[in-house]
Amino acid sequence: MSLLTIGTVAFDDIETPYGKAEKAIGGACTYASYAASYFTDNIRLCSIVGADFPTEEIKALENRGVDMEGLQIKQDGLTFFWAGKYHQNMNQRDTLATDLNVLDDFDPVLPASFKDSKYVMLGNLTPEVQMQVIKQLDGSQKLVVLDTMNFWMDIAMDSLLEVIAKVDVITINDEEARQLSGEYSLVTAAEKIHKMGPKYVIIKKGEHGALLFSEGKIFAAPALPLAQVFDPTGAGDTFAGGFIGYLTHTDDISFENMKKAIMYGSCLASFCVEEFSIEKLRNLTNDDITERMNLFKEMTHFDL
Amino acid sequence: MSLLTIGTVAFDDIETPYGKAEKAIGGACTYASYAASYFTDNIRLCSIVGADFPTEEIKALENRGVDMEGLQIKQDGLTFFWAGKYHQNMNQRDTLATDLNVLDDFDPVLPASFKDSKYVMLGNLTPEVQMQVIKQLDGSQKLVVLDTMNFWMDIAMDSLLEVIAKVDVITINDEEARQLSGEYSLVTAAEKIHKMGPKYVIIKKGEHGALLFSEGKIFAAPALPLAQVFDPTGAGDTFAGGFIGYLTHTDDISFENMKKAIMYGSCLASFCVEEFSIEKLRNLTNDDITERMNLFKEMTHFDL
Numbered sequence: 273m274s275l276l277t278i279g280t281v282a283f284d285d286i287e288t289p290y291g292k293a294e295k296a297i298g299g300a301c302t303y304a305s306y307a308a309s310y311f312t313d314n315i316r317l318c319s320i321v322g323a324d325f326p327t328e329e330i331k332a333l334e335n336r337g338v339d340m341e342g343l344q345i346k347q348d349g350l351t352f353f354w355a356g357k358y359h360q361n362m363n364q365r366d367t368l369a370t371d372l373n374v375l376d377d378f379d380p381v382l383p384a385s386f387k388d389s390k391y392v393m394l395g396n397l398t399p400e401v402q403m404q405v406i407k408q409l410d411g412s413q414k415l416v417v418l419d420t421m422n423f424w425m426d427i428a429m430d431s432l433l434e435v436i437a438k439v440d441v442i443t444i445n446d447e448e449a450r451q452l453s454g455e456y457s458l459v460t461a462a463e464k465i466h467k468m469g470p471k472y473v474i475i476k477k478g479e480h481g482a483l484l485f486s487e488g489k490i491f492a493a494p495a496l497p498l499a500q501v502f503d504p505t506g507a508g509d510t511f512a513g514g515f516i517g518y519l520t521h522t523d524d525i526s527f528e529n530m531k532k533a534i535m536y537g538s539c540l541a542s543f544c545v546e547e548f549s550i551e552k553l554r555n556l557t558n559d560d561i562t563e564r565m566n567l568f569k570e571m572t573h574f575d576l
Numbered sequence: 577m578s579l580l581t582i583g584t585v586a587f588d589d590i591e592t593p594y595g596k597a598e599k600a601i602g603g604a605c606t607y608a609s610y611a612a613s614y615f616t617d618n619i620r621l622c623s624i625v626g627a628d629f630p631t632e633e634i635k636a637l638e639n640r641g642v643d644m645e646g647l648q649i650k651q652d653g654l655t656f657f658w659a660g661k662y663h664q665n666m667n668q669r670d671t672l673a674t675d676l677n678v679l680d681d682f683d684p685v686l687p688a689s690f691k692d693s694k695y696v697m698l699g700n701l702t703p704e705v706q707m708q709v710i711k712q713l714d715g716s717q718k719l720v721v722l723d724t725m726n727f728w729m730d731i732a733m734d735s736l737l738e739v740i741a742k743v744d745v746i747t748i749n750d751e752e753a754r755q756l757s758g759e760y761s762l763v764t765a766a767e768k769i770h771k772m773g774p775k776y777v778i779i780k781k782g783e784h785g786a787l788l789f790s791e792g793k794i795f796a797a798p799a800l801p802l803a804q805v806f807d808p809t810g811a812g813d814t815f816a817g818g819f820i821g822y823l824t825h826t827d828d829i830s831f832e833n834m835k836k837a838i839m840y841g842s843c844l845a846s847f848c849v850e851e852f853s854i855e856k857l858r859n860l861t862n863d864d865i866t867e868r869m870n871l872f873k874e875m876t877h878f879d880l
Contacts, residue, residue, distance in 0.1 A: 361760050456665050459803040480784040483801060492798035492875050497787060499763040531878040565880055571796050572876045574835040576869055 273414070274314045275520040276386055277304050277513070278405050279395020280375060281319040281343070285355035286548060288362070288503050296549035297329055298354065300395035300419065303509035305338050306553040307540040308393075308517025310561060313337025315517075316386045318405065320378045322349040332554070341383045349374035362501045363478060382408040391520040392416040393512060394439065399424055399431035406438050415525055417441040417516050418470070419509070422448050437469040443512050445476045458483060459490075472530065474515075476508055484534050489527055493534045494572060496542035496564070503548045507541045510553065514540030539564050577718070578618045579824040580690055581608050581817070582709050583699020584679060585623040585647070589659035590852060592666070592807050600853035601633055602658065604699035604723065607813035609642050610857040611844040612697075612821025614865060617641025619821075620690045622709065624682045626653040636858070645687045653678035666805045667782060686712040695824040696720040697816060698743065703728055703735035710742050719829055721745040721820050722774070723813070726752050741773040747816050749780045762787060763794075776834065778819075780812055788838050793831055797838045798876060800846035800868070807852045811845045814857065818844030843868050 279301030286293045301319045308315055315338045323345065330340055355369040380401055387410040394402045396419045406416070418439040424432045425448065436442060442465060446458060452468075453461035462473040462485035473485040479501075481494040515537035522529055539561060543552045583605030590597045605623045612619055619642045627649065634644055659673035684705055691714040698706045700723045710720070722743040728736045729752065740746060746769060750762060756772075757765035766777040766789035777789040783805075785798040819841035826833055843865060847856045 457801075457803050457805075459801045463803075477784065480781065481796075481798075490801055490875050491878075492785075492801070494785075494796035494798070497761075497763045497794055497796070499761050499767075501761070528879070532880070535878050569878075569880055571794050572878075574795075574839050574873075574876075575832070576836070576873055 273312070273390045273520045273523045274316060274388070275308055275312055275391045275393065275516060276316045276318065276389035277301050277308065277393045277395065278318045278380060278402070279304060279393070279397060279509070280352050281321050281325065282352040282354055284505060284549065285368070286503055286505055287357040289358065289360050290500070290502050291548070293548040298505060298549060299352065300509040302550060303506035303544065303553070304393050304395060304513030305333060306336065306550050307510040307513030308520065309336035309338060310514070310540065310556060311517035311521035311536070314520070315339065316342055316389055318342035318380050318382060318386065320344040320346060320374045322351040322374045323347045325351045342386055344381070346374045356505070358504065362504055380405050388412050390414045390523070391516055393516045394418045395509065396421050399428050399435045402435045403431065406435065414523070415440050415519060417443065417512065419443045419512055422451055425451050433468060439470055441472040441474060442470040443474040443476060443508070445478070449473070449475050474534070476511065481538065482511065482534060484530060486527055486530070491531045491534060493538050495538060496568065498542065498545065501545045504545050506550065507544050510544040511537040511541040535565065535568055539568060577616070577694045577824045577827045578620060578692070579612055579616055579695045579697065579820060580620045580622065580693035581605050581612065581697045581699065582622045582684060582706070583608060583697070583701060583813070584656050585625050585629065586656040586658055588809060588853065589672070590807055590809055591661040593662065593664050594804070594806050595852070597807070597852040602809060602853060603656065604813040606854060607810035607848065607857070608697050608699060608817030609637060610640065610854050611814040611817030612824065613640035613642065614818070614844065614860060615821035615825035615840070618824070619643065620646055620693055622646035622684050622686060622690065624648040624650060624678045626655040626678045627651045629655045646690055648685070650678045660809070662808065666808055684709050692716050694718045694827070695820055697820045698722045699813065700725050703732050703739045706739045707735065710739065718827070719744050719823060721747065721816065723747045723816055726755055729755050737772060743774055745776040745778060746774040747778040747780060747812070749782070753777070753779050778838070780815065785842065786815065786838060788834060790831055790834070795835045795838060797842050799842060800872065802846065802849065805849045808849050810854065811848050814848040815841040815845040839869065839872055843872060
């Protein structure tokens with residue numbers, strides 16, 4: 273099957289208690305595409321960068337099976353830039369800079385060959401841009417996944433709700449689920465969000481893992497407890513990319529298979545945080561992934 | 577096998593967003609004993625109450641297989657009393673009153689027939705009282721579990737460390753694990769705590785479940801996501817009681833069996849919070865427990 277990923281491709285300045293990285297490759301779409309590339313080589317990327325974005329990074333994505341025809345390269349613009357500094361506990365960070373640059377007037381244009389993508393990952397962007405992408409799809413999609421954040425709930429709730437009504441899966445964190453639904457209990461929050469449109473609600477809880485809700489069923493995936501989280505940037509996007517990449521590969525959206533997809537997402541995210549930027553995601557092997565999935569299984573399975 | 581539970585038996589005034597209970601039956605030892613009673617009827621309780629504690633509540637515990645010979649009833653004293661009010665989110669609470677009463681000079685005396693208990697649950701009490709209990713045991717114990725809290729780390733760390741050195745399992749929450757070890761990562765925290773004595777470290781994370789660490793292995797148990805948490809009081813003690821009750825019944829302290837024990841603990845805790853005080857723990861059926869354990873299995877298991 274084919275997977276379309278939409279979102280940011282960026283430069284990040286990152287400071288953690290363990291070091292610094294400047295102009296590191298980042299962006300939701302980059303992380304998601306790398307993660308998905310471990311399951312499928314039929315990925316189509318739609319994003320925008322400036323002339324400053326390295327050609328070898330575009331080639332690197334192509335080498336992982338990502339069709340870059342949908343990447344707009346704006347010759348007179350600069351790539352989206354984000355700078356952040358993580359606190360000692362790694363769960364909190366301060367945003368030091370957000371330069372939208374070319375993202376400011378991003379008008380996503382899907383190449384004709386992208387419109388029939390069966391799986392779609394709508395990375396975190398303005399709801400208006402996400403809707404523009406949805407409108408260009410040919411309607412043959414099997415699963416559309418939406419990622420969003422509290423910022424859009426604060427300033428563009430109406431447009432966001434229109435997008436939410438059109439997707440099959442939403443991924444948000446626990447605080448965002450509470451904000452979106454007005455409910456404290458995540459069970460009740462998920463029920464309310466189902467009624468807004470998405471049949472599947474995935475609530476990300478960072479170091480506490482993720483919850484999948486659908487039709488009264490719940491799956492609880494832990495995150496891997498790690499001795500050292502080196503850089504949490506992109507972990508949520510990597511999780512989403514691993515999740516939809518596995519679904520694209522298996523083309524099975526049953527609840528049972530979604531469980532596995534969530535675990536593959538957690539697995540890829542656990543690698544992501546072990547190094548700065550996308551470094552760890554460049555060269556994983558199938559053995560690395562299999563070994564870690566076995567670890568997740570040992571860590572969660574019990575006999576009755 | 578035999579199980580000894582030591583800890584408080586108390587009256588609680590509880591206020592939650594869903595209602596109020598006055599002079600409700602509480603105390604760590606009460607919750608743990610009720611939870612354990614679903615797995616074994618060979619439970620020995622050691623605690624202290626005043627003459628105001630209802631005889632029918634003592635009988636109710638006896639009817640669940642709890643030997644009450646170790647319960648001191650101080651005729652001229654009042655039972656330990658705690659009052660607390662939960663915030664809307666149920667994760668935070670204010671303590672409104674703590675009247676130690678008879679607990680103030682509790683001198684635990686184990687009946688001769690209790691000293692050979694193979695499993696021991698040392699509920700949260702001053703480290704000095706916990707040590708007095710350990711010294712009375714005959715040395716034939718198979719597993720001693722310690723519960724403690726940040727309060728003792730603040731005011732009695734040296735005595736607490738002496739107790740920790742003598743137990744096999746410690747149960748604490750994530751913030752307490754960080755305080756005790758001085759490490760933020762729970763993996764590193766558990767490694768440091770192992771070196772203090774306990775072979776098994778159980779880190780309780782409330783609504784996020786619990787982690788078991790032993791010899792480099794990790795098990796992650798989720799809590800059951802609930803639409804409504806009615807009263808969280810005693811959930812941690814119920815978890816510990818279900819855990820050690822199941823181990824007492826099976827007499828198998830392998831890591832694999834501990835996983836199951838942790839899940840039974842989570843299962844009992846999920847019932848505990850559904851009603852005020854110990855009400856829900858009075859009359860569960862085996863079918864209730866089996867049904868909920870199947871739910872936990874569905875919620876955590878995936879195929880590879």
